[in-house]
Amino acid sequence: MEERAGARRRSRSPPMALLLLLLLSACSSAASGAPVLGEDYVRPPPAPRRCGVHRKALLSLFPWSKKKASSSASDPQQVHISLAGAKHMRVTFITDDNSVPSVVDYGTEAGTYTSTSQGESTSYSYLMYSSGKIHHVVIGPLNDNTVYYYQCGGHGPEFQFKTPPSQFPLSLAVVGDLGQTSWTTSTLNHIKQCEHDMLLLPGDLSYADYMQHLWDSFGTLVEPLASTRPWMVTEGNHEKENILFFKSGFQSYNARWKMPYEESGSTSNLYYSFEVAGVHAIMLGSYTDYDESSDQYAWLKADLAKIDRKRTPWVIILLHAPWYNSNWAHQGEGDSMMAAMEPLLYAAHVDIVIAGHVHAYERAKRVYKGGIDPCGAVHITIGDGGNREGLAHRYRNPKPTWSVFREASFGHGELKIVNATHAHWTWHRNDDEEPVRTDDAWINSLAGSGCIQDGSHEYRKILMSP
Structure with a gap:
């Protein structure tokens, strides 16, 4: 039976189908305006040698051919x-x-x-x-x-x-644009070393890009971590996989990574919210409608209005395309979403907004409407988990006043919510086999600040208005 199952699996990807899928992937990248290597992106430098071994830049192009030796068709x-x-x-x-x-x-x-x-x-x-x-x-x-x-x-x-705790402290691992490269493996190994209760991923998971077997290999790659702690994800542009007049978007993503959207009152797996240990987390969809007439906007407005800051003093948002980005890569791609939704986030006193998409790291001060604002959200871009497209090295200069720290390296973040008022954020750069903490900051919740006390009445009207 195992041989027949193997035959069935092999029959799913004839050579001609693979060529077609590769062609579709290339056409999709060009059509979506994805950056070309040598423009916004450059490949990461070769990994340093250790013990005489030089790591490969990428995993096998066909990793799905490597099944577990002990697996059968009935095994999970x-x-x-x-x-x-x-x-x-x-x-x-x-x-x-x-x-x-x-x-x-x-x-x-x-x-x-x-x-x-x-x-x-x-x-x-x-x-x-x-x-x-x-x-x-x-x-x-x-x-x-x-x-x-x-x-x-x-x-x-x-x-x-x-299971996660019901009260503070709460430790969150954060990684974006993960992919399936040797850098991905390093990132996952580093996350495994840190004590975390949950992992948050703001889009671009497998980088399958129409080659569906890469969803299978990605699932196998992350299973050792994703089977032991909850992974809460939202979609990125590489999850679209739509084919004009033939396939609607996000079919693979929605089938494989079902999130608790129904429990949060959402009608779409592309945006939802959840609560854990004093944190209200909202996962937004950068690639579904978000203007003021959209279902997502109406849902977000209602979800924010229901938040009880006494029960959940921390409010964090995850989305894919960053709103504050001083890298030349994907410059301005989040502007229209920010114009529509940032007033809602400001009215609800959101503490932290975490994005991916740009293959580099950046942390901003509290900002609103393009400038520093003590009552705005801290914005973090962390699209540097280990994708195959390389790093985005080119930053705009001079650095904006709101940008605190930026670096084009692969890595992951850790957010430890210590109590109702303080959280500790750290970013860990991949340095061969060891994670190196390069950036860290203490963040105070807006729940106990004068922002809510002084401006709550004025800004709650935005959330409560029809």
């Missing part, structure tokens, strides 16, 4: 978890065998499962590719800050995860 693959409402977790996994049930057995002791949850499944076809059976199972209610052991589909290995 690409396991990852995400929050699914208060005290619940969504477990996502894929099987080649369509007869595997969408169930997860779980408990607080290894090998002993005291609860079982049944979920739903989906699949999709994309040109010559057919996905496996994609299972989404919500489990719970779960205890906070507790290790759970679980098995997917009643078959295969045991996994484990730890």
